[in-house]
Amino acid sequence: MNARTHAAKLGLRRGWMEFRHTLGSSDQFFNVLMGIAFLIVLWFQRDLTVPGTTVSLAALTLPSMLGMAVAFNGIVGPAGQLSMNREDGTLLRAKAVPNGMVGYLLGRVTQTSLDLLVTLLVVFVPGYLVVGGLSGVGVPEVLYLLVVLVVGMAATLPWGAVIGSLAKSPQGAMGFTMLPIMGVIAISGIFYPITAIPGWLQVVAQGFPVYWLGLGTRSALLPDAAAAAELTGSWRTLEMFGVLGVWAVLGFLVAPTILRRMARRESGSDMEQRRQAALQRGVG
Amino acid sequence: MVIDVRDLRMRYGSVDVLHGVDFTAEQGEVVALLGPNGAGKTTTIEILEGFRLPSAGHVRVLGVEPAKGDEVWRAKLGVVLQSWRDHARWRVRELLDHLGRYYEPYGTPGRARPFPTDELISTVGLEEHAAKKVGKLSGGQRRRLDVAIGIVGKPELLFLDEPTAGFDPHARRDFHDLVHRLADLEGMTILLTTHDLAEAEKLADRILVLAGGRIIADGSPDQLGRQVAGKAEVRWTQDGRRHVHATDDATGFVRELFAQHDRGISELEVRRNTLEDTYLALVQRHESGQATEEEVAVL
Structure with missing residues (x-):
């Protein structure tokens, strides 16, 4: 059997095992907290209607949250894990094993995807009950939603990997991702239609994938009439796939080079230095 | 290779x-x-x-x-x-x-x-x-x-x-x-x-x-040990004064010592250098930069 294909299979298995390890761990606290926070938001929004439509604000926010979760998991997850794995030696271990890097990266993608699936369920299922159902959502809509989610992952995951490769420490990776993403989310029309913020901020928001992901998930799950609340009054499907596509293509162009450079530079003494730094921060 | x-x-x-x-x-x-x-x-x-x-x-x-x-x-x-x-x-x-x-x-x-x-x-x-x-x-x-x-x-x-x-x-x-x-x-x-x-x-x-x-x-380790085995330190006291001498042939030196002074030698000590002593000495010499290229020992 081809050694690379063999390692790829091991990577899938690795992702599944790491996912299972997180299931029973404290990692799920974050999911539960997020689920509860989002539920509260939806609860308060359930009786408000979006201006110009008959759709409730909660019904608008629920799909937007799914889009946001993709961007969040796609960037914060890999950035944190990659920087952590550089510090604890997982990456070096992968480097010491034949085709270990193939297995490692595929394992990470698998785990991030499965993690995202859990997050989506945690957000969607209780939210669906509060919103009281989404009318007109059948198999085609769900398939379309899946396409948007996959494209969204492709648009964000490579960038998470890039940040994780460049950050000097896991804390640095968090700093690079958490706050900026929160900021972008705030202006991307996730919790309230983007039309409510100043025009120049709308322009800024449209440069990032978060807005387009939210738009994509809304277009998948909401009736066409709800498009009236969007900029230009339409779902702008072409633009949505276009912008996400550009982020994905750029990401897949940049990430392999940066990942390779990071992996090449990884060595035991660097790891030891980072370990010492971590000890001094008091987290070793 | x-x-x-x-x-x-x-x-x-x-x-x-x-x-x-x-x-x-x-x-x-x-x-x-x-x-x-x-x-x-x-x-x-x-x-x-x-x-x-x-x-x-x-x-x-x-x-x-x-x-x-x-x-x-x-x-x-x-x-x-x-x-x-x-x-x-x-x-x-x-x-x-x-x-x-x-x-x-x-x-x-x-x-x-x-x-x-x-x-x-x-x-x-x-x-x-x-x-x-x-x-x-x-x-x-x-x-x-x-x-x-x-x-x-x-x-x-x-x-x-x-x-x-x-x-x-x-x-x-x-x-x-x-x-x-x-x-x-x-x-x-x-x-x-x-x-x-x-x-x-x-x-x-x-x-x-x-x-x-x-x-x-x-x-x-054997070669290292043999090279070291020769080196020893002889310490003795003569007329109240303490002496130290490093030598490759401790036995010969002590025989000579007693031949020359039939009395007055006390507290005689012969101490073999251990492998560790040689190693430490070697390292110290090279770290303090005293070693020249010729001195590099190929044992």
């Missing part, structure tokens, strides 16, 4: 860490790289592992330049680094089995890869901890797992960077037995770093002393 290093140089910024390291290792040899902290042991080993690019020099590991080594080459190496904290959530058996599988495509009729997982677990004495999470292992157990992972692919060449740091005497003895077994039964070539001279003496067919970025001694 499994390892062939000639005039290896390494420079970080403007600091030279290795200035012209030369050595070789043959198949089945256990070579100890000995030296004080900061002598460049880890840098050397990282270059051989292909984890670090040398500034200059000729390096061949299993006939390949490490920087250009492919995955087939990689599969023939085993690597145990100084510190690992990875895979804390994995269980011991699960992790060893997973990492071993990467070597499956690289097995040959004469060398089945990887080692059977359970056999390996008992080889390193982790049977009782096979179901434990890696993060819950003690320092010594963790180190034994690191060694097991290092050899899971049945490597032809194994690198061990300070393998016994944190071992209690019992674990250390077990580990020494393991190294001997691997070299004898599997024909593994082993390069290990240590700053424990006694360990190097016990394990290695050959000891390389690295100090000040150079190999300052290269020979079997």
Whole structure:
């Protein structure tokens, strides 16, 4: 059997095992907290209607949250894990094993995807009950939603990997991702239609994938009439796939080079230095 | 030749860490790289592992330049680094089995890869901890797992960077037995770093002393010991005054001493230099920069 294909299979298995390890761990606290926070938001929004439509604000926010979760998991997850794995030696271990890097990266993608699936369920299922159902959502809509989610992952995951490769420490990776993403989310029309913020901020928001992901998930799950609340009054499907596509293509162009450079530079003494730094921060 | 290093140089910024390291290792040899902290042991080993690019020099590991080594080459190496904290959530058996599988495509009729997982677990004495999470292992157990992972692919060449740091005497003895077994039964070539001279003496067919970025001694523990055996220090008191004399022939010197002074000699002491004394003296000389090229001892 081809050694690379063999390692790829091991990577899938690795992702599944790491996912299972997180299931029973404290990692799920974050999911539960997020689920509860989002539920509260939806609860308060359930009786408000979006201006110009008959759709409730909660019904608008629920799909937007799914889009946001993709961007969040796609960037914060890999950035944190990659920087952590550089510090604890997982990456070096992968480097010491034949085709270990193939297995490692595929394992990470698998785990991030499965993690995202859990997050989506945690957000969607209780939210669906509060919103009281989404009318007109059948198999085609769900398939379309899946396409948007996959494209969204492709648009964000490579960038998470890039940040994780460049950050000097896991804390640095968090700093690079958490706050900026929160900021972008705030202006991307996730919790309230983007039309409510100043025009120049709308322009800024449209440069990032978060807005387009939210738009994509809304277009998948909401009736066409709800498009009236969007900029230009339409779902702008072409633009949505276009912008996400550009982020994905750029990401897949940049990430392999940066990942390779990071992996090449990884060595035991660097790891030891980072370990010492971590000890001094008091987290070793 | 499994390892062939000639005039290896390494420079970080403007600091030279290795200035012209030369050595070789043959198949089945256990070579100890000995030296004080900061002598460049880890840098050397990282270059051989292909984890670090040398500034200059000729390096061949299993006939390949490490920087250009492919995955087939990689599969023939085993690597145990100084510190690992990875895979804390994995269980011991699960992790060893997973990492071993990467070597499956690289097995040959004469060398089945990887080692059977359970056999390996008992080889390193982790049977009782096979179901434990890696993060819950003690320092010594963790180190034994690191060694097991290092050899899971049945490597032809194994690198061990300070393998016994944190071992209690019992674990250390077990580990020494393991190294001997691997070299004898599997024909593994082993390069290990240590700053424990006694360990190097016990394990290695050959000891390389690295100090000040150079190999300052290269020979079997026996050769090292013989060279040292001659040197001794004679101390005595004569008429209330204390004397010290270093000599290659202590017996002859003492005979001479008594021939010249038939009385008045007391508190006679003859102290043989130990291997450790020579090693320390060698290292100190080279670190303080007193050594010249000619002085470099090839034992």
